[in-house]
Amino acid sequence: MNGKVTTTRTKLERGRSALGPALELVHTGRAPTRAVLTSELGVTRATAGAVAAELEALGLIRVDSRPGSAAGSQGRPSHRLAIRESGPVAIAAQVHADGFRAALVGLGGRLVATAPGCVTVTADPAQVIGEVVDDCARLLRDSGLRCVGAGLAVPSAVAEPEGTALNPLHIAWPAGAPVREIFAACVREAGIPGPAFTGNDVNLAALAEHRHGAGRGAQHLLCVATGHRGVGGALVLDGRLHTGSSGLALEVGHLTVNPEGRPCHCGGRGCLDVETDPLAFLIAARREPGPEESLLKQAGDLLRTEYEDAAVRGAAEELIDRLGLGLAGLVNILNPDRIILGGLHRALLEADPERLRAVVADRSLWGRSGSVPILPCTLDHNSLVGAAELAWQPVLDDPLAALA
Structure with a gap:
């Protein structure tokens, strides 16, 4: 009797310890069915079913035990798992x-x-x-x-x-x-x-993109993005943000990409922060920033609607070259397996992807093979x-x- 109780308790504890990993698999879209969940967790079908049922009882997911079969498929389809829309x-x-x-x-x-x-x-x-x-x-x-x-x-x-x-x-x-x-x-x-x-x-943008957007599946993800002002960077290693010893890692905005460039707020000169942000683009395109909209929106709209204008295209090429120089240095140091770009940098990539990739390939040790994908961020907010x-x-x- 005692052996049976111990076995039952062990199974229960094993199932409870799998709740978090199971929820993360559904949360990140990596376990759309109970069959995939079983495989990813490395547990029995019964344990996976019990775990899914517990998460459903907690109001976190939905389990569809009668999904429709795909045309031409054989056998009974696996239970579908989805986030509960009315959940927390x-x-x-x-x-x-x-x-x-x-x-x-x-x-x-x-x-x-x-x-x-x-x-x-x-x-x-x-x-x-x-x-x-x-x-x-x-x-x-x-x-x-x-x-x-x-x-x-x-x-x-x-x-x-x-x-x-x-x-x-x-x-x-x-x-x-x-x-x-x-x-x-x-x-x-x-x-x-x-x-x-x-x-x-x-x-936080990098963390979100790694779990739900353009960074899914990357092991060493580098994110560089313009905010409404300035430039920031982040690195996700094996699913965890790399923040350094005290949370201050990846201040990529203060890489020098133009030694004779504009003074930066950090006390340096020619940093990414002031050479590739929305204000820098508007100035390079000879446009007066207006007070009615954010600088990020003004720069993005200008790039999308007036790219054929010589001044706008020239400004875009100038920023792309400087951004590419900064990314190449980061590739040499960090050796990421994917780069994602947000804010105005995303718009610059979409405007002339080949130019940016060529600059990175020309300036980086590991970029010449073209093995580091450079992609736009995909999540809103x-x-x-x-x-x-x-x-x-x-x-x-x-x-x-x-x-x-």
């Missing part, structure tokens, strides 16, 4: 140079609801973060959905373990602003349940989705404990 959500907030945005994000990186927020960011981080959290709370109340936690993306390196915004160069916040502490306090005051997390916007990933991580680690 994570709060996601983003602050950038041109305003902020609030969102609710479900499993699978699905945007459930968004609120555009304001178009100006004051010098008081507590005021700005308080306002975006208020928007998040309104979205949550209107949805009636359960909340697992909250994540905030900011346009600054976030020092660990303090959670301070070390260099918010393009917003007027003081260096070292305690953004994580402020965000957590605002979340509590708004009555939003669950833990609160904060991270750099490009780091990927920094918001990435902020939500921070809040979802405790659930992915241990669904039972997180949702108890």
Whole structure:
């Protein structure tokens, strides 16, 4: 009798330990059926079925036990697994140079609801973060959905373990602003349940793209992106963000690509940050930036609608060459197996992909073979989705404990 009880308990514990890995497989789209889940987890069909049933009972996924058979297929089709659309959500907030945005994000990186927020960011981080959290709370109340936690993306390196915004160069916040502490306090005051997390916007964009977008399947993923101002970078290694010893890794915006170029906010000259961002493009294209729209939107619209104009094309080629020089240096150092580009860099890639790839191939040791794919980011609001990933991580680690 004791042996049987022990065996039953062991099976139960093994199934519970598989809940997190199973949920992550469904969350990232890698296990659309129970058969795939069984194979990926390396468990028996019965265990996979019990795990799927437990996740369904927790309100996280749906199990379709009677899926239709594909034409010409033989045998009984495997149960389909999908994210439960009425399941819990994570709060996601983003602050950038041109305003902020609030969102609710479900499993699978699905945007459930968004609120555009304001178009100006004051010098008081507590005021700005308080306002975006208020928007998040309104979205949550209107949805009636359960909340697992909250994540905030900011346009600054976030020092660990303090959670301070070390260099918010393009917003007027003081260096070292305690953004994580402020965000957590605002979340509590708004009555939003669950833990609160904060991270750099490009780091979070890379995490979202790796799980749900253009970076899926990459082992060593390099992401370089323009924000509304400036340039950021991130590296995902074996599914985990590489943030360095104190959260400050991959400040690629401060690579020098034009020694005689513009002064940079960091004190250097000719950095990617000021040579390949939206303002640099507008200046190179001889366009006066307007106050009515974000610089990122103005630059993107100009590139899409007036690319045949000589000044616009010349500006694009100038930025592509400088971006390619920076990417080549990063390829030499990091040896990624995929590069993804966001913001204006994505638009530059789409405007002239061969030019950018040629510059990287010509300037990098490992780029000559053309073996490093350079792709555009594919997710809308990927920094918001990435902020939500921070809040979802405790659930992915241990669904039972997180949702108890």
